[in-house]
Amino acid sequence: MFSFTTLLSIAIAARxxxxxxxxxxxxxxxxxxxxxxxxWKQVGQAAEESTISLNIGLKQSQFDELERHLYEVSDxxxxxxxxxxxxxxxxxxxxxxxxxxxMVREWLLENGIGDLSYSAAKDWISVSIPxxxxxxxLDTKYHVYEHEDGDRLVRTSEWSLPLHLHDHVDAIQxxxxxxxxxxxxxxxxxxxxxxSPEYIPPTNATISKVCNISSVTPECFMNLYSTKGYKPQATxxxxxxxxxxxxxxxxxxxxxxxxxxxxxxxxxxxxxxxQYSIAGGPVQDGPLNYSQAADGISREANLDVQAIMGISDxxxxxxxxxxxxxxxxPDLATTENTNEPYxxxxxxILSQPSIPQVISTSYADDEQTVPxxxxxxxxxxxxxxxxxxxxxxxxxxxxxxxxxxTCLSNDGKNTTMFVPLFPxxxxxxxxxxxxxxxxPEVVAFRPGYYAADGSYREIYSSGGGFSNYFxxxxxxxxxVSSYVKGLGGLYDGLYNKKGRAYPDISAQGQYFAYFxxxxxxxxxxxxxxxxxxxxxxxxxxxxxxxxGKPVLGFLNPFLYSKGYKGFTDIxxxxxxxxxxxxxxxxxxxxxxxxxxxxxxxxxxxxxxxx
Numbered sequence: 238m239f240s241f242t243t244l245l246s247i248a249i250a251a252r253x254x255x256x257x258x259x260x261x262x263x264x265x266x267x268x269x270x271x272x273x274x275x276x277w278k279q280v281g282q283a284a285e286e287s288t289i290s291l292n293i294g295l296k297q298s299q300f301d302e303l304e305r306h307l308y309e310v311s312d313x314x315x316x317x318x319x320x321x322x323x324x325x326x327x328x329x330x331x332x333x334x335x336x337x338x339x340m341v342r343e344w345l346l347e348n349g350i351g352d353l354s355y356s357a358a359k360d361w362i363s364v365s366i367p368x369x370x371x372x373x374x375l376d377t378k379y380h381v382y383e384h385e386d387g388d389r390l391v392r393t394s395e396w397s398l399p400l401h402l403h404d405h406v407d408a409i410q411x412x413x414x415x416x417x418x419x420x421x422x423x424x425x426x427x428x429x430x431x432x433s434p435e436y437i438p439p440t441n442a443t444i445s446k447v448c449n450i451s452s453v454t455p456e457c458f459m460n461l462y463s464t465k466g467y468k469p470q471a472t473x474x475x476x477x478x479x480x481x482x483x484x485x486x487x488x489x490x491x492x493x494x495x496x497x498x499x500x501x502x503x504x505x506x507x508x509x510x511x512q513y514s515i516a517g518g519p520v521q522d523g524p525l526n527y528s529q530a531a532d533g534i535s536r537e538a539n540l541d542v543q544a545i546m547g548i549s550d551x552x553x554x555x556x557x558x559x560x561x562x563x564x565x566x567p568d569l570a571t572t573e574n575t576n577e578p579y580x581x582x583x584x585x586i587l588s589q590p591s592i593p594q595v596i597s598t599s600y601a602d603d604e605q606t607v608p609x610x611x612x613x614x615x616x617x618x619x620x621x622x623x624x625x626x627x628x629x630x631x632x633x634x635x636x637x638x639x640x641x642x643t644c645l646s647n648d649g650k651n652t653t654m655f656v657p658l659f660p661x662x663x664x665x666x667x668x669x670x671x672x673x674x675x676x677p678e679v680v681a682f683r684p685g686y687y688a689a690d691g692s693y694r695e696i697y698s699s700g701g702g703f704s705n706y707f708x709x710x711x712x713x714x715x716x717v718s719s720y721v722k723g724l725g726g727l728y729d730g731l732y733n734k735k736g737r738a739y740p741d742i743s744a745q746g747q748y749f750a751y752f753x754x755x756x757x758x759x760x761x762x763x764x765x766x767x768x769x770x771x772x773x774x775x776x777x778x779x780x781x782x783x784x785g786k787p788v789l790g791f792l793n794p795f796l797y798s799k800g801y802k803g804f805t806d807i808x809x810x811x812x813x814x815x816x817x818x819x820x821x822x823x824x825x826x827x828x829x830x831x832x833x834x835x836x837x838x839x840x841x842x843x844x845x846x847x
Contacts, residue, residue, distance in 0.1 A: 263400040271413035283379040285369035294408040295333035303330040311791040313847040319787030321626030328358040337405040357588040408611040439676035455547030471782035476593035477775035478555035485538040491752040503550035518558030549772035583618040597771035599764035604659040605647040616663035623791030632763035633740040634700025637814025644815035662704030668739035671699040671746025671766040680810025701812035701829035703736035716826035743830040744770040780841040803840030804833040
């Protein structure tokens with residue numbers, strides 16, 4: 238049996254032979270291994286002379302205490318409800334211990350890395366170093382990986398740390414994460430759109446007049462969810478924001494055309510909302526240029542801003558565009574494409590003294606493409622936003638329980654399974670599903686079909702499922718247990734019965750009318766339902782602020798204890814995918830529409846009562 242001293246001597250000797258400058262008190266031991274996801278293949282060795290920005294997540298000293306505060310200020314039955322934390326209080330709770338900071342800093346300095354950048358709470362350290370140095374520092378080898386659609390990333394499948402640092406570092410990226418923040422949208426300009434043969438036209442005269450199944454407009458949403466006639470009063474204090482990734486930019490001339498047609502009094506708002514560039518994220522005021530239009534960008538961003546403004550104007554809207562994400566271009570330095578965009582945006586937004594009270598994000602990826610430790614750290618940062626009184630909404634996805642013929646585990650065993658999304662399955666965010674039709678609303682769905690160019694378009698079905706990383710949070714234990722019991726064993730072994738289940742709520746998400754590149758069309762997806770719901774939550778916050786009450790903040794404890802009464806239950810349809818019908822909508826909460834779609838006046842009155 239080797240002694241610790243012997244192991245250390247062997248480790249040092251091995252590195253001396255290899256010519257590595259790595260220095261450490263203790264031997265290196267593998268910290269994380271993550272399988273390369275299917276659809277990705279190694280295509281070459283990364284250029285060692287390039288630069289990489291490593292982000293080192295230090296263990297947060299009091300996250301359990303932060304979580305306690307989060308649930309207390311978010312629980313309508315608690316005496317602290319609505320008493321959200323200050324930025325200083327949150328940072329104090331999540332800052333790492335002095336020991337963790339000193340040990341990691343010592344390790345970096347001993348290896349010649351002295352230019353360190355810290356997050357506001359000092360729970361993340363960022364360093365820009367040559368890729369070769371990163372490989373030595375983490376005892377790993379980076380390669381270029383290519384996705385089947387052509388995107389490229391510089392990643393590794395395993396990395397190590399000195400043993401004495403394992404309890405002080407939660408995650409380091411970019412290393413093993415293959416997450417791509419894909420927008421949850423589908424179809425553009427599909428005319429005539431598919432309409433279910435089971436569609437029943439509404440009998441309500443008003444809904445029938447303003448709601449067209451082939452192109453759903455703000456006038457329909459306002460009548461369907463009863464926001465019609467409400468005039469925001471707290472516009473000096475209330476804001477709603479949305480996130481842009483992958484080079485997406487909200488196009489002001491398109492938004493002006495949309496508002497001029499559907500909210501004429503709000504048309505000038507298209508040129509007034511601020512755009513914040515984070516880590517080189519693009520912003521622009523003019524129309525798409527030729528190459529942008531050819532690339533088809535900004536459909537997601539246009540949908541987000543138009544859905545929000547169409548329902549919540551004149552509530553101020555804020556746009557965040559974050560760089561540092563795929564696709565990878567071989568002639569660019571790796572610093573341009575390897576950062577995880579959620580990390581970049583979160584560290585930026587958490588450093589701000591004032592944050593919009595509602596933030597909509599229509600992007601997600603398969604949970605299993607993200608290492609668990611990193612997913613947990615990102616999720617904890619969403620908890621920090623909730624503690625500060627921010628409602629964080631994410632899309633539930635557009636492929637039901639998973640894309641047909643791809644529902645396999647990524648652990649090397651290729652086990653058949655439903656495929657949950659991240660961050661949709663994070664317990665500290667509110668996840669939004671999609672509906673279609675009007676009276677009654679049903680789960681959004683469109684069958685697969687062959688397009689005019691001969692390509693096959695996958696089915697569109699509102700997403701739902703159970704996280705494999707996060708356990709069922711206490712606020713939803715009762716309804717999740719009831720739903721699982723009601724399945725009677727159906728789909729056993731395909732999902733995690735004890736996982737965080739989603740979505741929490743839903744809104745319309747099929748055939749939205751919108752403008753792109755100067756032309757009106759329709760677009761579908763939970764990318765539509767999420768900003769729409771975000772705009773409605775912003776209106777509820779307006780009611781609260783105008784009555785001298787705090788905003789909703791982290792929504793889920795309120796939704797699962799009281800707020801569900803302000804939603805119309807959806808009982809038809811399912812989260813079709815993985816070549817099965819998937820989880821079905823039923824009375825009460827379900828993992829395809831959550832509690833259903835909003836009834837604004839009822840929801841506002843429920844919120845005012847606390």
